[in-house]
Amino acid sequence: MTVAVKSRVEEQAIEAKKAAKTLAILSTEEKNQVLHVLADTLEEKFETILSANHKDLQAGREKGYEEAFMDRLALTKERVYDFAKGLREVAELEDPTGDVLSNWTLDNGLDVKQVRVPLGVIGMIYEARPNVTVDATGLALKSGNAIVLKGGSSAINSNKAIVDVMHEALEDTKIPKQAVQFIASTDRAATQELFTMKEHIDVLIPRGGGSLINAVVNNATVPVLETGVGNCHIYVDVDADVEKALNILVNAKTDRPAVCNAAETLIVHKNWLAKHKDALIETLKQNNIAVHGDEEAVRVIPGAVLADEDDWANEYLSLDIAVKVVDSVEAAIAHIDQYGTKHSEAIVTEDAQAVTTFMNLVDAAALYHNASTRFTDGGALGFGAEIGISTQKLHARGPMGLPALTTIKYIMSGNGQVR
Amino acid sequence: MTVAVKSRVEEQAIEAKKAAKTLAILSTEEKNQVLHVLADTLEEKFETILSANHKDLQAGREKGYEEAFMDRLALTKERVYDFAKGLREVAELEDPTGDVLSNWTLDNGLDVKQVRVPLGVIGMIYEARPNVTVDATGLALKSGNAIVLKGGSSAINSNKAIVDVMHEALEDTKIPKQAVQFIASTDRAATQELFTMKEHIDVLIPRGGGSLINAVVNNATVPVLETGVGNCHIYVDVDADVEKALNILVNAKTDRPAVCNAAETLIVHKNWLAKHKDALIETLKQNNIAVHGDEEAVRVIPGAVLADEDDWANEYLSLDIAVKVVDSVEAAIAHIDQYGTKHSEAIVTEDAQAVTTFMNLVDAAALYHNASTRFTDGGALGFGAEIGISTQKLHARGPMGLPALTTIKYIMSGNGQVR
Structure with missing residues (x-):
């Protein structure tokens, strides 16, 4: 031939x-x-x-x-x-x-x-x-x-x-x-x-x-x-420690906003938000983070603009963040199911049951409890150099x-x- | 949404x-x-x-x-x-x-x-x-x-x-x-x-x-x-033991001709063929195996018809076999590279160097030295039930x-x- x-x-x-x-x-x-x-x-x-x-x-x-x-x-x-x-x-x-x-x-x-x-x-x-x-x-x-x-x-x-x-x-x-x-x-x-x-x-x-x-x-x-698009979420549960939550949020959002393991959306439990809104608002302001929120977030956070479909679905790769208010870990997971890219997702909480639910039901390469999504990286995890971060399952x-x-x-x- | x-x-x-x-x-x-x-x-x-x-x-x-x-x-x-x-x-x-x-x-x-x-x-x-x-x-x-x-x-x-x-x-x-x-x-x-x-x-x-x-x-x-198309080859090297070669050929071709790990092509070294052609011809005849050969094979094997591109490239899934005569293990590997489906490939030889070359250079899921290709099967290998046989690499x-x-x-x- x-x-x-x-x-x-x-x-x-x-x-x-x-x-x-x-x-x-x-x-x-x-x-x-x-x-x-x-x-x-x-x-x-x-x-x-x-x-x-x-x-x-x-x-x-x-x-x-x-x-x-x-x-x-x-x-x-x-x-x-x-x-x-x-x-x-x-x-x-x-x-x-x-x-x-x-x-x-x-x-x-x-x-x-x-x-x-x-x-x-x-x-x-x-x-x-x-x-x-x-x-x-x-x-x-x-x-x-x-x-x-x-x-x-x-x-x-x-x-x-x-x-x-x-x-x-x-x-x-x-x-x-x-x-x-x-x-x-x-x-x-x-x-x-x-x-x-x-x-x-x-x-x-x-x-x-x-x-x-x-x-x-x-x-x-x-x-x-398939590598790399990371539309990563930080879910702050009703039981989240306020200091951990704010540290993790700031790190995941601002340490290197342009990389794929940076956070793009904050999902927050409505009761946590009610209790800690002043600290959250102050932290966002100090770190120059611009908020695109759902109706509830816009009502609570001064200067927030209303988020549209693009805000939920895409990476900002900048100091912008989308904020979604939910009433349960299940609602948070449903949002991640709809918009996540199966890269890195975090839950901040002191409630072991919420952790189990999150780890079992969220479908992504890397799931974090009380830690920043920024660790999804060959160097940080001790693998040495990486050819990319796979967001596929096979x-x-x-x-x-x-x-x-x-x-x-x-x-x-x-x-x-x-x- | x-x-x-x-x-x-x-x-x-x-x-x-x-x-x-x-x-x-x-x-x-x-x-x-x-x-x-x-x-x-x-x-x-x-x-x-x-x-x-x-x-x-x-x-x-x-x-x-x-x-x-x-x-x-x-x-x-x-x-x-x-x-x-x-x-x-x-x-x-x-x-x-x-x-x-x-x-x-x-x-x-x-x-x-x-x-x-x-x-x-x-x-x-x-x-x-x-x-x-x-x-x-x-x-x-x-x-x-x-x-x-x-x-x-x-x-x-x-x-x-x-x-x-x-x-x-x-x-x-x-x-x-x-x-x-x-x-x-x-x-x-x-x-x-x-x-x-x-x-x-x-x-x-x-x-x-x-x-x-x-x-x-x-x-x-x-x-x-990707599963299962198996255009499998048996390469009988110059140093092949005649009994092993013929047993393996018959088993791989006739045990269950319609399955994917059955042999479809015999590649045979010209010197082995010259020496053992009578035994090979007799074995093919006794087992009702119909030969589609290259020019050299057609010259040597009575009743063989000339093979075309389809014979080399496709599975017969029947008692037909394609026969290619080569003058080296490298030529055998080149043929497999061109027509194999990366499923199962066998070499019959007593020459350790030829085995090493074959194992290093043939690109397939399963490589056999002095054994039938029929073992590529979850049950036979002890894995239990299988969902299929992958011919892909990922x-x-x-x-x-x-x-x-x-x-x-x-x-x-x-x-x-x-x-």
């Missing part, structure tokens, strides 16, 4: 698949050595990367991108050195591949081993931040996977320079440079091609805003690891470290067994 | 989601008790089921379905009693839900538990065999999941009667009958609605032929557990028992921790 290769993107995916076979059989030491070479080379060539980044920044300014966006795009010598540090940290992580997860012998003598192996080729589709180019490559290679990178067009020059530097570094290593593929086209069609390349790509991981993630989930036939849920980039194989050894 | 419910199918999925919340918090004992009630009731009402099955058989005869199909469709008292026995066996299996998979405490005192929980609602889309209606329901309920069943139209009366009996049995149990939903419409649109019901259905499991599975994989936005690979119907939750317990 002659395989008709349709495009450069498909050629790249095929090259990645081939390189993955070489990678899959390298030892942990060999892979770690390469990660150190990559780290060293990124540091050496930081100026090349910065000058490419300069072009992206200039283009961004011309297009009038907003400050926060430009900040995420901008690289400095320190940031490039941080990329290198990240790779060295990945080298320190335990290599999950090759682990024999279980091993038993059937009555007929057939030996059965369940072994952890790399997925093969990872397709990474992401937006502005150029650090993803390095982080995702490091995690993919460490877990024995090839990677196809498709970054956002606003960082195209930075990403291309980073990949060029990594390719140069790979020249003298045991990992073929074909294991790291960069889709240089900024054409949307190139991204869409990746969606259906089941023959060559084993998993797609979208990282970015909700619309990027939805585009991948809705159009891909390649299996997807394969991986919550922060995804190296094991999420693996699958299993059953290896059977016999001496002629038949059934 | 008023939720606009679009159809009866969506109503059913919503009912299932609601019922799943009740189910998720039942104890193992409570669930097992229900499985026994279901088993007893199926036995009691077997005549109701048989008379419904009679209608399906009559319709099938009128439509001129072939014998093998009619045989899979036909129920007897014994078969219904086997359904009941299957449910009692599922009651004996270990309940994976509620298991604390790991538990640690952060430096700040936050307790982190990774707990196994049910997926929620399983959508089962399947073809003729009515036993799937019972087997899938048993596995779903045992693992704390609700289920939406969409069986093939040829078994509609049988499936409906089985579900009616199960609903009647559930009336007096702790599991609401809404946990078992049966899509009674034989309209294709009803199935397609399930494909995109992400809000209500957590996973779709298609079981049946390749075209059913492809329709689900290509059109679903709900995550899919979430579950190979025979899927109860753990494949679960996910995890992180449960964090604090006393006010913030970041």
Whole structure:
């Protein structure tokens, strides 16, 4: 059969698949050595990367991108050195591949081993931040996977320079440079091609805003690891300790408002609100938190504006918060069921029964009792670097470290067994 | 927000989601008790089921379905009693839900538990065999999941009667009958609605032929557990023991040709073939195996016809076999890469190096050295009942028992921790 290769993107995916076979059989030491070479080379060539980044920044300014966006795009010598540090940290992580997860012998003598192996080729589709180019490559290679990178067009020059530097570094290593593929086209069609390349790509991981993630989930036939939209709620129950409640609320809302584990909605029991409204109002005011409330919240909290459907359903990623007043933990759960994104949800209460109900019935990756949702993070939980935070239920849920980039194989050894 | 419910199918999925919340918090004992009630009731009402099955058989005869199909469709008292026995066996299996998979405490005192929980609602889309209606329901309920069943139209009366009996049995149990939903419409649109019901259905499991599975994989936005097409190969290496090779070939091809772990292609090293062609030819002949070969195979094996692309790419599910002659293990692997379905692949050899190469480089759920591919089966491997055999890499690979119907939750317990 002659395989008709349709495009450069498909050629790249095929090259990645081939390189993955070489990678899959390298030892942990060999892979770690390469990660150190990559780290060293990124540091050496930081100026090349910065000058490419300069072009992206200039283009961004011309297009009038907003400050926060430009900040995420901008690289400095320190940031490039941080990329290198990240790779060295990945080298320190335990290599999950090759682990024999279980091993038993059937009555007929057939030996059965369940072994952890790399997925093969990872397709990474992401937006502005150029650090993803390095982080995702490091995690993919460490877990024995090839990677196809498709970054956002606003960082195209930075990403291309980073990949060029990594390719140069790979020249003298045991990992073929074909294991790291960069889709240089900024054409949307190139991204869409990746969606259906089941023959060559084993998993797609979208990282970015909700619309990027939805585009991948809705159009891909390649299996997807869905990451990151976090419409997280803090439910303050009737029995909540006021100090814990306010500390947790402020931390979850204001520590880093733009991240996915930040709180977007406060759900508050009406009796708690009646008792502690002065403290709550003062805390919101002191922390410059703007309230979009339901009718009851608007009645109680000065300056609050009436929330609409968008307020309940979407992330603010800013110092805004939606406030919903309820009369029971069940009503709080019903609200989370309707609007939550299955990321991180918290209850603040001293009532053990309410905790049990919340933990049993709320469907999300991470559930908190009397703690901030901000802990849903590979670093904070002690997993090391993460490739994203899964909000789906299959394969991986919550922060995804190296094991999420693996699958299993059953290896059977016999001496002629038949059934 | 008023939720606009679009159809009866969506109503059913919503009912299932609601019922799943009740189910998720039942104890193992409570669930097992229900499985026994279901088993007893199926036995009691077997005549109701048989008379419904009679209608399906009559319709099938009128439509001129072939014998093998009619045989899979036909129920007897014994078969219904086997359904009941299957449910009692599922009651004996270990309940994976509620298991604390790991538990640690952060430096700040936050307790982190990774707990196994049910997926929620399983959508089962399947073809003729009515036993799937019972087997899938048993596995779903045992693992704390609700289920939406969409069986093939040829078994509609049988499936409906089985579900009616199960609903009647559930009336007096702790599991609401809404946990078992049966899509009674034989309209294709009803199935397609399930494909995109992400809000209500957590996973779709298609079981049946390749075209059913492809329709689900290509059109679903709900995550899919892909099962079962097995285009399995037996590679007989240059160093293969002749007795082992022929025994394994015959077993894998003829024991149950219609199942997914049966062999469909023999790949044979040219030097082995040259040496053992008489024994191979005699064995194929004695077992009525019809050969579709490449040019070399056709030259050597009397009566062989020339294979085309379809022969390499598809399952025969009959006593036909494709035969490919190669000159190395690498060439065998390249053929499997091109045509395999990542199900089960075997190498017969006495050469340890060839085994290592095969195990490292063939990408499939189950790899065999000197054993028949027929062992890829939950029962044979000691997992108990299976919901299908996964040929995908994410979430579950190979025979899927109860753990494949679960996910995890992180449960964090604090006393006010913030970041």
